[in-house]
Amino acid sequence: MSSFQELKKKIQNDNFSIGILGLGYVGLPLAVLFAQKGNTVLGFEKSDSKTEKVNRAENYIGDVEDEHLDAVIRTKKLSATSDFSRIQECEVLIICVPTPLDRFKKPDMSYIQGACEEIGRYMKPGALISLESTTYPTTTEDFMLPILEKESGLKHGHDFYLCYSPERVDPGNHSFKTENTPKVLGGLGEEASELGMLVYQKAIKQIHKVSSPRIAEMVKILENTYRLVNISLINELTLLAGKMDINMWEVIEAAKTKPFGFQAFYPGPGIGGHCIPLDPFYLEYIAKKYHFDLTMIHTAGHIDMMMPHRMVIKVNTILNRHKKSINGSKIMILGVAYKPDISDERESPALKIMDELVHKGAEVFYHDPHIPEIHTEEGQSFSSTPLTKDNIKNMDLVVIVTNHSVFNVQDIVEKANLVVDMRNAVKFESEKVYKF
């Protein structure tokens, strides 16, 4: 029997193990889901502290339900390890490692490379490998495949199979989780696609097959490029609207009444997180290889990059109206997560705003109920300040950067001396409040 037929039979008979490399906000929910569905899952993580947490059923990912993790650890359907030689126990290997950009917006492929090297070293013949990390089109074929073949001495399409299936995790989304978010999958060849479909169908309700990994790679980037471009557009229009005495929030609410051809995006102090600020620049990176300049992404990136600075200028303008300077003012940042109701501050514009305010001489505090301490890009460390009456009153200015739903905005505005609201959090009229 060919290795394809053999693996297909194993998957169909539920006689296979899944190894998931990377137990972060993508890998852990996926591992728990596969385990819940009765599959045997082995989670791989370099960090011992994470594997120990998982094995103790200590949840550290917001989108994972504690009892779900607890159940699959108890039934031994899921376990975690930092011993990558145990890759040889797995028929299916799913890579969910980070793909960050460095500070010069160049893709850092070292995590994918490391995962491929480990897999190449240890996988047994007849394995299926799926990459979920967001990356530039052609990665699966041109970057992963050569590493896997070289390290393993095995041959794709004969000894192992490779596909790409981008994660679509939206942290904090209560309607769409891993299980009910349709998944896109493109295999390198028909056999890889077929195996990939069989595996993911064990856990995920709807899989949309495309004809190649590069199609699937482009899908994910298109989705997030769409978001970057539209957020940047609305931010730029809002900056103009401010000068024209036009409340952009009211404009957007009215535009939303158009029943076709419009989707609302909202202004804010800048994008954050692990997707929108990164994915489009993966495409911009690979485009250069094709002598191609992606002007829309470039322009959107430019707007996004300047947003935190524009917000500091806004703060300065408002303080100035009250005959104060940033230098010497006490400023409280409310919310540092990159979006409401999550505990993730990666790439959050709040951090950049805080750095610049410190640099300009402000005494900066923050409060975030979900994030007890942060470290900014410039190496500043902060702890969340309690939101007491005295602490609010004591500030020259409170800046609402992230509108967590637990904030009692009415109460905060009443106690504050001055508020800059970057998220349209304040829904009532107040002379103390200035909006972006």
Add this chain to the structure above:
Amino acid sequence: MSSFQELKKKIQNDNFSIGILGLGYVGLPLAVLFAQKGNTVLGFEKSDSKTEKVNRAENYIGDVEDEHLDAVIRTKKLSATSDFSRIQECEVLIICVPTPLDRFKKPDMSYIQGACEEIGRYMKPGALISLESTTYPTTTEDFMLPILEKESGLKHGHDFYLCYSPERVDPGNHSFKTENTPKVLGGLGEEASELGMLVYQKAIKQIHKVSSPRIAEMVKILENTYRLVNISLINELTLLAGKMDINMWEVIEAAKTKPFGFQAFYPGPGIGGHCIPLDPFYLEYIAKKYHFDLTMIHTAGHIDMMMPHRMVIKVNTILNRHKKSINGSKIMILGVAYKPDISDERESPALKIMDELVHKGAEVFYHDPHIPEIHTEEGQSFSSTPLTKDNIKNMDLVVIVTNHSVFNVQDIVEKANLVVDMRNAVKFESEKVYKF
């Protein structure tokens, strides 16, 4: 009784006439709709040929149903005139004139100016004026108001009332017509808003009131800027995808399976019509007054402007593969309307593609079942060529620019020697067909 109270009572008692200035694709459907609802409507048009057509119930607008026009002419609820002194017969005046850009993308405000001058000259005290034409924010207040007050010697808020309520006509849209498309309205002051709401509620199901004309002006521009930016984004990504051997149509179909945060736009040879190519540049124009550079619109406009030329390069590439040049080739353009199933070729990329092909020495033909003849920007005139077997066979290349639903694509491809498909019209595999 104040003129506000007086007009309000007249409107409430259905004791008023509506004058509609401009009987084009916005004005005529609106005039017919108001008349259908029992209001007395007088349509104003400079062109005698148009007023005569209307008065003979000869329909010339695709979105107007012949029997509706016929009924309101028969019952004398609607009549048309080129005598603008009859403005004095109307309590309500709605301006639906064009707002084109000149060839240097500068707004041509002469139609609005002309309408305001006529209204100012003839309106009786106690009138309500509403502008529906798309224009830059501040037009109603800063451009119209001074003309109206100067010409009439009357005072806004006392003798007359002014509001802005953008048309949202989507030609060819069978689900959303004037009546059931929610309308945005912003009056200059609360009284103007109230009167405007009362009038439009006679004919339109849902009116969304905003706090000022400039908000309403911005709403319309946001809606179409959103479309320009997203079409340009997908076109730019598609140009790159072509180089990377990625079928962007397949990518978009897959991205559409994401159940949140994505709206699909499709590649094409460029934007056309009376809205998307114009509206964003109205905003770009006024932004300069505020020392503000709208980089997203600028970049999107740049991509859009080069699309017809990129399409000619595509044609050249395909002909070259078959050892042919544009110079001397017979090329048939299929569809010249700016979108499918309408008879409007304004700003259509087809015209620009034809001009460039002629310039490069091609013998250019076109076929469009909805448009019997066209005149391009460069002054070329063409008549639609019948789509006979011989005419298709006789062409070196057929280019599908606009995918009218009456086209039998299968049949055309079978007869053609070579096809460039700019709209993903061809849904089957064929070696003769090249896609954008």
